[in-house]
Amino acid sequence: MSLEKLFANFDNYIPLNEEEREDLSKRVVERKIKRRQFILQEDDVCKHYTFVAEGCFKKFQVDQKGTEHNLQFIAENDWIMEIDSFYNEKPSRVFIEAIEPSVIFQITKPDLIELFMTNPKFNRNFRVIIENRFVELENRVLQAISSTAEERYLTFLNQYPKLSQRLPNTQIASYLGITPEFLSKIRKEISKK
Amino acid sequence: MSLEKLFANFDNYIPLNEEEREDLSKRVVERKIKRRQFILQEDDVCKHYTFVAEGCFKKFQVDQKGTEHNLQFIAENDWIMEIDSFYNEKPSRVFIEAIEPSVIFQITKPDLIELFMTNPKFNRNFRVIIENRFVELENRVLQAISSTAEERYLTFLNQYPKLSQRLPNTQIASYLGITPEFLSKIRKEISKK
DNA sequence: AAATACCCTTAAGATAGATTAAGAGTATTT
DNA sequence: AAATACTCTTAATCTATCTTAAGGGTATTT
Numbered sequence: 001m002s003l004e005k006l007f008a009n010f011d012n013y014i015p016l017n018e019e020e021r022e023d024l025s026k027r028v029v030e031r032k033i034k035r036r037q038f039i040l041q042e043d044d045v046c047k048h049y050t051f052v053a054e055g056c057f058k059k060f061q062v063d064q065k066g067t068e069h070n071l072q073f074i075a076e077n078d079w080i081m082e083i084d085s086f087y088n089e090k091p092s093r094v095f096i097e098a099i100e101p102s103v104i105f106q107i108t109k110p111d112l113i114e115l116f117m118t119n120p121k122f123n124r125n126f127r128v129i130i131e132n133r134f135v136e137l138e139n140r141v142l143q144a145i146s147s148t149a150e151e152r153y154l155t156f157l158n159q160y161p162k163l164s165q166r167l168p169n170t171q172i173a174s175y176l177g178i179t180p181e182f183l184s185k186i187r188k189e190i191s192k193k
Numbered sequence: 194m195s196l197e198k199l200f201a202n203f204d205n206y207i208p209l210n211e212e213e214r215e216d217l218s219k220r221v222v223e224r225k226i227k228r229r230q231f232i233l234q235e236d237d238v239c240k241h242y243t244f245v246a247e248g249c250f251k252k253f254q255v256d257q258k259g260t261e262h263n264l265q266f267i268a269e270n271d272w273i274m275e276i277d278s279f280y281n282e283k284p285s286r287v288f289i290e291a292i293e294p295s296v297i298f299q300i301t302k303p304d305l306i307e308l309f310m311t312n313p314k315f316n317r318n319f320r321v322i323i324e325n326r327f328v329e330l331e332n333r334v335l336q337a338i339s340s341t342a343e344e345r346y347l348t349f350l351n352q353y354p355k356l357s358q359r360l361p362n363t364q365i366a367s368y369l370g371i372t373p374e375f376l377s378k379i380r381k382e383i384s385k386k
Numbered sequence: 387a388a389a390t391a392c393c394c395t396t397a398a399g400a401t402a403g404a405t406t407a408a409g410a411g412t413a414t415t416t
Numbered sequence: 417a418a419a420t421a422c423t424c425t426t427a428a429t430c431t432a433t434c435t436t437a438a439g440g441g442t443a444t445t446t
Contacts, residue, residue, distance in 0.1 A: 135276060140337075146256055188395080342403070
């Protein structure tokens with residue numbers, strides 16, 4: 001069952017005991033999400049911390065010209081949050097949309113705070129979740145300021161081998177900050193070698 | 194006195210009462226840092242969370258060619274950490290170096306954990322510190338994948354008006370991910386308008 | 387099964403940004 | 417005060433990446 005995936009995810013950090021699993025399961029809501037369905041839209045306040053049990057989402061921002069820019073892909077066994085909006089109740093600047101049919105577990109802010117209060121282990125676990133994403137983001141900034149598009153693409157393939165097979169190249173190009181045409185050219189170059 | 198700046202920094206989050214200030218002051222160490230002095234070098238483990246009371250630092254990574262890439266500037270009233278290295282005791286991939294003579298306060302991991310344990314307010318405050326940096330990082334990734342160098346430069350000027358006057362353009366160029374020559378060209382374009 | 391939307395590739399021409407080199411102007415060090 | 421090391425700028429040339437346009441291939445929807 002999907003809840004098991006949520007529990008198992010914490011085994012990567014500090015595993016939960018039976019009681020803690022109970023606490024958590026009482027506070028999360030399972031949802032099935034269709035392809036192309038949004039779980040967060042621009043200007044809405046992000047009300048949930050979300051765990052992806054199955055499927056895949058993209059988090060993106062839309063510029064003045066209407067072009068989408070993918071900030072992140074989130075597949076099964078990973079967490080999505082729009083931190084600024086969630087904690088500070090600001091309108092979100094991003095959209096979060098399902099790329100595949102998905103199953104998620106969501107927890108609201110009051111419930112999360114409750115967990116933090118009653119048990120420091122949750123505090124610690126959720127801190128580690130943020131830290132991991134933090135490290136990922138710093139790596140991305142470094143790549144952005146120091147590498148060519150080809151290097152960034154190879155890093156992406158290396159870092160997300162499964163994801164890169166599930167995603168259309170248009171989406172990957174948006175994530176890398178290049179046009180699909182240029183990604184196509186890069187792929188051709190690589191295949192020559 | 195400099196310690197006051199540290200206390201005042203928490204007023205931006207959840208202010209500390211007298212007792213908490215005591216707790217904190219017993220666990221931080223004040224250091225004076227000279228220009229060009231490093232407080233973290235590549236391959237060392239980051240042992241401290243650092244608050245900058247005066248001065249300015251740069252956090253950068255060096256690539257295979259020996260080129261420096263600035264990930265972040267940290268000036269007075271801000272926090273520096275190399276999260277992955279600090280929490281997971283991994284060797285750091287970055288250097289942190291003073292650009293100006295500086296005064297800092299440092300806290301070790303055991304002391305920080307102690308604070309987290311004894312008082313949830315610290316937990317909360319340090320989580321917010323990370324969140325703020327997190328938002329900054331996401332904005333930078335977005336800019337990197339969606340904006341031209343000129344747009345990124347204008348955003349930088351706008352976001353860090355004081356910093357941009359204290360830093361040499363070579364350092365700003367490294368932060369933006371462009372060459373100093375190209376930054377010079379951009380500045381010329383802007384001044385024409 | 388046809389229609390529609392989406393996706394991938396190619397190529398020509400345009401623009402953003404890098405590289406190299408050189409010179410003048412400021413700080414810093416001796 | 418001279419010497420040295422940075423910093424900023426300019427310009428020419430080169431390379432990375434974008435834009436536009438077009439065609440063929442796959443999914444999805446009707």
